[in-house]
Amino acid sequence: MRHTPVIGLTLDAEAPGGYSKFPWYALRANYFESVRQAGGLPIALPHDAGAAAEYLGLCDAILVTGGAFDVDPALYGGGAMHETVSLKPGRTVFELTLTRGALAAGKPVLGICGGEQLLAVAFGGTLIQHIPDAIPGALPHEQPNPRDQPGHDIAIAPGTLLARIVGTASMAVNSAHHQAVATPGPGARVNALAPDGVIEGIEHPGHRFALGVQWHPEFKVDRQDIAILRAFVEAARG
Secondary structure (H helix, E strand, C coil): CCCEEEEEEEEEECCCCCCCCEEEEEHHHHHHHHHHCCCCCCCCCCCCHHHHHHHHCCEEEEEEEECCCCCCCCCCCCCCCCCCCCCCHHHHHHHHHHHHHEEEEEEECEEHHHHHHHHHHHHCCEEEEHHHHHHHCCCCHHHCCCCCCCCEEEEECCHHHHHHHHCCCEEECEEEEEEEEEHHHHHEEEECCCCCCCCEEECCCCCCCCCEEEHHHHHCCCCCCCHHHHHHHHCCCC
């Protein structure tokens, strides 16, 4: 019987209000469902940087999820904080600790949306703090239509891990971000671009499996989205 890889998913954290009068964690169900469909066993990881090594011991791979917040520019030498930047320091500290630990241990990492940006920072890269101010004429990367519909296409760089996984030169993707990767970090490479030049994917060939995508493949907007998740889970088999 084949081993079912255990995939640790980082949670989002919310302040009191809405679901509870006390602080609470949250994550869309389709993150978990897509990992199961891809053959993995998803588990949720609360934000405890001191327990990151123990969490890694339970997991075969780490999926860093997205969320409506940003990485502190102080962590990548980004200068003054843009007025649109919103922080969740406890989450970021945990995710950086977990991601760096996973990379050091040779465990696969998949970063989705904000998780891709976090991965770039872990690689030593930098971010664009607010796309509309940095790229004149940029596409609406915070798409006005529902997230389960495509926002734009991307061009995939040939010869990359992403290209090998999806087997195509382009994909339709959804788009829910106001920041993007500026530089992917030493040794890392860009594997996908939006029509306006915004970086849509990164990877690091120096690691066993280290892939970031700016869109949300858990929505399966493109028929090849599930291939990304399956390749990630397969890499976690060891």
